[in-house]
Amino acid sequence: MGALSHLRVLDLSRVLAGPWAGQILADLGAEVIKVERPGSGDDTRAWGPPFLKDALGENTTEAAYYLSANRNKQSVTIDFTRPEGQALVRELAARSDILIENFKVGGLAAYGLDYDSLKAVNPQLIYCSITGFGQTGPYAKRAGYDFMIQGLGGLMSLTGRPEGDEGAGPVKVGVALTDILTGLYSTVAILAALAHRDHAGGGQHIDMALLDVQVACLANQAMNYLTTGNAPRRLGNAHPNIVPYQDFPTADGDFILTVGNDGQFRKFAEVAGRPQWADDPRFATNKQRVANRALLIPLIRQATVFKTTAEWVARLEEVGVPCGPINDLAQVFADPQVRARGLAMELPHALGGMVPQVANPIRLSETPIQYRSAPPLLGEHTLEVLQRVLGLDEAAVAGFREAGVL
DSSP, X not given: OOTTTTOEEEEOOOTTHHHHHHHHHHHTTOEEEEEEOTTTOSGGGGOOSSEEEOTTSOEEEEEHHHHTSOTTEEEEEOOTTSHHHHHHHHHHHHTOSEEEEOOOTTTTGGGTOSHHHHHHHOTTOEEEEEESSOSSSTTTTSOOOHHHHHXXXXXXXXXXXXXXXXXXXXXXXSSOHHHHHHHHHHHHHHHHHHHHHHHHOOOEEEEEEHHHHHHHXXXXXXXXXXXXXXXXXXXXXXXXXXXXXXXXEETTEEEEEEOOSHHHHHHHHHHTTOGGGGGOTTTSSHHHHHHTHHHHHHHHHHHXXXXXXXHHHHHHHHTTOOEEXXXXXXXXXXXXXXXXXXXXXXXXXXXXXXXXXXXXXXOOSSSOOOXXXXXXXXTTTHHHHHHHHHOOOHHHHHHHHHTTOO
């Protein structure tokens, strides 16, 4: 039994941040019922190519994007723009512990599915709202997508080649990182609300905003600005506070060198055949290396090109200096450590064949992650859920289908 197998989650969210939180809860054992629009469902079902291939190698209608965030869930189609659909969702919420939604601020109030309305039917409900800008403030009514938030929230001012370099300019992160981080923060908030409910009783409303999460995750760069008043600039792959901590060319490509302290720098200098660097007053301490970055980095680049990436990694690992290659995804999933940890896996899919998945990184000794089912087809569990959870018979469900509610 999973750690959260006693909980039921009603997932009204689409795209990535909300579904990511729902998938984490589902992986931890919670029953997650994903409510989708009849006919189309979650927007990401159509965000392809690529699409899943069936057992015969033909493309299906299941986009890889959708498959990344909806494992271990049950899909139920309900049109809650209609009164009958609203009543069904309210009944499901009355029997749930958690609800996740990412509609615009106030968007669900018109259907009687906002927090205040559902709190009246289930005072124990933990209701997590995920929006671009939160429930308050001058931007509250705006829609927010990850890419826009990466720009508005400052991340793109820190990501990309430095001004003056060829190809300089702002660059977004290669995955929707703000959405993922918001999903993670939402999961933490939900678990905190559960702990409070277990201790003191009563549910609560959780107000999560992509912009809030993005600004919070600026981490040391935010503090660099707040303590100095100087806005950090793009440094490419370099680190604003540590030197050397970036990519360097090798005889056959590039590798990443991440020197975290002065002892590691001395070891690196010895392996590089430049032991004098560690005693040079310009480079002996990290503070001095940061101040003299422009002098040191070209010297390191001149030294690293004489060994291959594999040679640098092997030599530096021997002496405990952190480093590594720059892998593409084919190399990532072929890496022996990634394979040993089982990070690539497969689940049987309803359309036949197997669907690839990336494993959950949480490792619990007593309640391990369970992979119960592949991401569901649109409406795959409508009949089963409405019968089991709401006690409806087949005739009642058939009537809703004929009326276009399901």
